[in-house]
Each structure stands twice: as structure tokens, then as C-alpha cells.
Amino acid sequence: MTANGLVITKEQAQEILAYLEAHVPLEACGLLAGKGNRVEKVLFVRNQAQSPVRFVMDAEEQLRAFEWMDEHGLDLLGIFHSHPAGPETVSPTDIAEAAYEVVHVVCSRKGGKWTWRGFWIENGKARETPLHIET
Numbered sequence: 381m382t383a384n385g386l387v388i389t390k391e392q393a394q395e396i397l398a399y400l401e402a403h404v405p406l407e408a409c410g411l412l413a414g415k416g417n418r419v420e421k422v423l424f425v426r427n428q429a430q431s432p433v434r435f436v437m438d439a440e441e442q443l444r445a446f447e448w449m450d451e452h453g454l455d456l457l458g459i460f461h462s463h464p465a466g467p468e469t470v471s472p473t474d475i476a477e478a479a480y481e482v483v484h485v486v487c488s489r490k491g492g493k494w495t496w497r498g499f500w501i502e503n504g505k506a507r508e509t510p511l512h513i514e515t
């Protein structure tokens with residue numbers, strides 16, 4: 381389990397932020413696959429909601445991403461999405477719709493600068509979990 385946080389490489393972090401930035405003002409999302417608490421692959425999934433305040437993963441793309449993880453022997457460690465206009469924390473909707481016991485990474489943007497926070501969501505409650513972004 382990944383309740384103790386995630387390790388994300390500098391390259392992965394840059395890849396994610398470039399993708400999120402390209403989708404501003406819309407929220408964008410994706411999956412973090414790996415082993416233990418170490419992310420090995422970032423899988424981007426289209427935000428079907430195409431909304432600045434909400435994300436819904438495209439079911440077809442999400443299924444393909446899960447199949448890819450299976451084929452490569454990787455586990456789902458996290459789900460990330462952006463809050464292009466904040467807040468820095470998971471929203472009540474994020475908590476209500478959290479379907480997997482994985483780290484929920486929120487990248488929020490304020491004044492053109494992105495911040496990262498990780499949350500573990502269980503039984504309708506979110507608590508912060510550390511993200512280790514290698515530099």
C-alpha cells in the first residue's frame with residue numbers, strides 16, 4: 381500500500397506539470413503506476429468533463445491504462461489531477477468520488493506556480509500523505 385507517500389522523479393514531475401499547464405484553465409488528470417511507493421510510469425487520461433472545476437476520467441482511456449499496467453506488472457499507486465485555480469486540497473467532490481485506495485495527488489496553480497500535495501482518502505476522509513519529488 382502507498383499510505384506512506386509516493387516518490388516521484390524530477391522528470392516525471394516535469395512531465396506532469398507540462399501536461400497540466402497545457403490544459404489550463406481546464407482540470408487535467410492521470411494515473412501514477414509503479415511498485416511500492418516509487419512511481420515508474422505516468423499515464424495521462426483525458427478529462428471527459430472538460431471542466432475548470434471537475435475531472436472525470438475517460439472510461440475507455442482509463443481501462444487501457446489499467447491494461448497497460450497489468451501487462452507491465454505495475455500497480456496503481458496514485459491518481460493526480462490539477463486545480464488550475466486552486467484550492468491546494470482535495471475538494472469534497474474529490475473525496476466523494478474517490479474510487480481507489482491510492483494516493484490522490486492535487487497539483488494546484490497560484491500565480492503561475494504549481495504546488496503538489498498528496499492525500500490518502502478513506503471512509504470519506506482525507507489526510508495528507510507525503511510526496512517526495514526528487515530533485
Ligand SMILES: [Zn+2]
Pocket residue numbers: 461462463470471474486
Ligand atoms: Zn479536485
